[in-house]
Amino acid sequence: MNKPAPTQQKKTLEKNATLSREERKKQLEFQNEAVVHLHSLYNYALHITMNPDDAEDLVQETYLKAYRFFNSFERGTNCKAWLFKILKNNYINRFRKDSKEPGKVDYDLIKDFYHSIKDTRNDTTEADSDYFHSLLHEEVYQALHSLPEEFREVIQLCDIEGFTYEEIANMVDSPIGTVRSRLYRGRKLLRVQLEGYAQKHGFNTDDNQ
Amino acid sequence: MDCTKASVLMSAAVDGELSFSEEEHFLSHLSECKECSGEFDDAKKTKMIIKEKIIRFKAPQALIDSIMQLTNFDTRETEETRLYD
Structure with a gap:
């Protein structure tokens, strides 16, 4: 994913004085560790939901949750595996409880x-x-x-x-x-x-x- | 090692998940057993078919954009993501 060039990044940092240094660090790390797996998550979501709209919702929800709880991600472990686990839990909580029939192939x-x-x-x-x-x-x-x-x-x-x-x-x-x-x-x-x-x-x- | 034991290790052998000594025993059984050896080849082939024939899709641009907003350095967008904090 696009990482801002160091100089550009510095400029943005100075501009956004309202944004804490910690938050900026978290964002950058999140981009490098988590956002790079976007296509994999989307493909897996497509496979389990069999529906592009549901897949998008599921991936979106997964990243929101992942970002919110990024501090609990154990550094040095496989971030992709962590994201997949969140996605799977989301899927179970959200889609299994709905009236949607799971496992029905369209x-x-x-x-x-x-x-x-x-x-x-x-x-x-x-x-x-x-x-x-x-x-x-x-x-x-x-x-x-x-x-x-x-x-x-x-x-x-x-x-x-x-x-x-x-x-x-x-x-x-x-x-x-x-x-x-x-x-x-x-x-x-x-x-x-x-x-x-x-x-x-x-x-x-x-x-x- | 007998065929039952070999079948327990079969998938792990395909995926390179055996320990060194397990692998040694497994391979020595295969060299003596045509049936297990054929099954091992079939299992490897099946894995390869899945790897090569399942198509990967690109995530839609709208989805990419919305995920990128989460981590964007733009102040306005960052304030939006704060709603979820």
Whole structure:
């Protein structure tokens, strides 16, 4: 994100005498530590709400809360993981209590999202017999969303967001052993779904090449 | 190590979360067991598919702007954020 140049920053500081030095320090640190994860949070919010407006609200709320409680963020730990945990709690408090049905996949929405994306299936340069390359983005998305939430969640946090098992365990309030086994079972379920799509494209996935 | 034990370590092996000695035992089992070895390859492939095929969207500019206001050095905007203090 845009960090003001030192000279410019100094000038602004002098101008805003009303703003305490502490508050300015907090803002700068917040930009560097927290705001840089905005796109990740938005993507995760989209995945769990399946609705762009809800996702925006959720991210906004998360940052407001994060800023307010930034002093309680343990310096030196993963700020992204801290933000995700806040986002998840917000989601549970806000959306689960609403009349909204959780976990309902809106396939029209997925189509809108993926509609304009040019798929690489037909123009991949690699000569491959692997079903991996036959899969469309939309199919992988649908396969992921067909999983029970407890499996989908850990796969997203691990494979897409790159969190460690320890961070995931903390986020989902479960022991690391549970994270391990959910990932194991979730990936197995996912593979069945993906192979189903691959077979539709004419790939024999039983082959162990 | 038997197949049951190997399956417990499978996901952690895929994600590089095994300790050094766990990894040693796990890999030595794979070298003797075709089934577990195939499953390990499949699990790695599944992870790669998710990583590569799930599309990342950019957050809308309006959202970026409103988050940036939180930490903006502009006095007017900063006073707004104080409402939430």
